[in-house]
Amino acid sequence: MDHLSRLPRRFRIAIRPDKDGYLGRECPNEECSIRYFKITPGTGVQEPAPCHCPYCGYVGEHNEFFTRDQVKHAHSVALHKVTDAFMKDLKALVPRNQPHSTGGFGIRISLEVKGRPHPVFHYREKDLETEVVCDQCGLRYAIYGVFAFCPDCGTHNSLQMLNKNLDLAGKKLALAPCTEPDLAETIITDALHNTVAAFDAFGRETCRVHARAATAPDRAERLSFQNLSAAQSRLQELFGIHLAAAVTEDEWETACRSFQKRHLFTHKAGVVDQDYIAKTNDTTAVVGRKIPITAHEVLTTIGILRRTARGLSDHLDRASTTHESEPP
Numbered sequence: 001m002d003h004l005s006r007l008p009r010r011f012r013i014a015i016r017p018d019k020d021g022y023l024g025r026e027c028p029n030e031e032c033s034i035r036y037f038k039i040t041p042g043t044g045v046q047e048p049a050p051c052h053c054p055y056c057g058y059v060g061e062h063n064e065f066f067t068r069d070q071v072k073h074a075h076s077v078a079l080h081k082v083t084d085a086f087m088k089d090l091k092a093l094v095p096r097n098q099p100h101s102t103g104g105f106g107i108r109i110s111l112e113v114k115g116r117p118h119p120v121f122h123y124r125e126k127d128l129e130t131e132v133v134c135d136q137c138g139l140r141y142a143i144y145g146v147f148a149f150c151p152d153c154g155t156h157n158s159l160q161m162l163n164k165n166l167d168l169a170g171k172k173l174a175l176a177p178c179t180e181p182d183l184a185e186t187i188i189t190d191a192l193h194n195t196v197a198a199f200d201a202f203g204r205e206t207c208r209v210h211a212r213a214a215t216a217p218d219r220a221e222r223l224s225f226q227n228l229s230a231a232q233s234r235l236q237e238l239f240g241i242h243l244a245a246a247v248t249e250d251e252w253e254t255a256c257r258s259f260q261k262r263h264l265f266t267h268k269a270g271v272v273d274q275d276y277i278a279k280t281n282d283t284t285a286v287v288g289r290k291i292p293i294t295a296h297e298v299l300t301t302i303g304i305l306r307r308t309a310r311g312l313s314d315h316l317d318r319a320s321t322t323h324e325s326e327p328p
C-alpha cells in the first residue's frame with residue numbers, strides 16, 4: 001500500500017487566477033443578490049486584509065470567499081489523488097498474470113483491477129460586466145453591474161464611476177467645435193443628458209448605500225437627482241445635508257439651470273415653457289423659443305457637479321460613521 005501511505009494528511013490545492021489574472025470570489029452571505037466577483041491578487045491592499053463583498057458589503061476572511069466551482073474543483077483533485085493511489089496499490093496486489101492453481105478440485109478465480117481514478121472537475125471563471133481599478137487602494141477587480149464596494153479597502157466606487165462618466169462627457173464635448181452646427185448641438189445635448197444621468201445614478205447609489213443613516217431609510221433608497229433643487233430639499237430633510245455646500249450660489253444656480261435645460265431637451269424638444277422660467281429665473285429665456293446650450297456651459301456644470309458630489313460623498317460618509325457610533 002505504498003501509494004496510499006505516501007499521501008499527505010492534508011492536501012494543498014492551488015486555485016489559480018484566469019488568463020487575465022483574475023481570481024473568482026463568491027460572497028458567503030446567502031442573502032446577497034449577486035455574490036460572484038473577481039479580484040487580481042497582488043494589486044490593492046498589500047498587508048493582510050479582510051475581503052468585502054462588492055455587492056452587499058459583507059466582510060470576512062478570504063477563505064470564506066471561495067466559489068462553489070473552486071471548492072468542487074479542490075474536492076475533485078483530492079479525491080482524484082486518493083483514488084489514483086488506491087488503484088495503484090490495488091493493481092500492485094493483483095499481479096497481471098496470476099499463476100493457475102494446479103491439482104485438486106476447486107473454483108479458479110482470477111482478479112483484474114479496472115477503472116479510473118475520480119475525475120478532476122475543471123471550471124472557468126465567468127465573464128463579468130465592469131472592470132474597476134480602485135482609486136483608493138489600486139485593487140483591480142471585476143463585477144456585475146457598475147457600482148460596488150472595493151473588495152480590498154471597502155471604499156464604494158460611486159464617486160469614481162461618476163468622475164469616469166463625467167470625463168467621458170467632457171471628451172464628447174471636446175468634439176463639438178470640430179463638427180457642423182446641427183451635429184454640435186446634438187453632441188452638446190447628449191453630453192448634458194449623460195452628465196445629468198451620471199449624477200443621478202451617483203446620487204441614488206450613494207444615498208442607497210448610506211440609507212441607514214437617514215431619518216427615513218426607505219425614502220433615502222428612492223431619492224432622485226434629476227432635479228437638483230428637489231434633491232437638495234430631500235437631502236436636508238433625510239440626512240441634514242446641504243447639497244450645495246461645496247459650491248458658490250452662482251455655481252449652484254448654473255448647475256440647476258443646466259439640469260432644467262436637460263429636462264426641456266428630454267421632454268419638450270428643447271423649447272422653453274413657463275415651468276422652466278419659474279424654476280430657473282432665466283431672464284434670457286423666452287417661452288416658445290428654443291433654449292440655447294453651449295459646450296462651455298455643460299463643461300462648467302461638470303466641474304460644479306464634481307465638487308458637489310465629493311461634498312455629498314464626504315458628508316454621507318460622516319453621517320454614516322456618526323450613525324454607527326450612536327447607541328441603537
Ligand SMILES: [Zn+2]
Pocket residue numbers: 027028029032033035053054055056057058
Ligand atoms: Zn454579498
Ligand SMILES: [Zn+2]
Pocket residue numbers: 044134135136137138139150151152153154155
Ligand atoms: Zn480599494
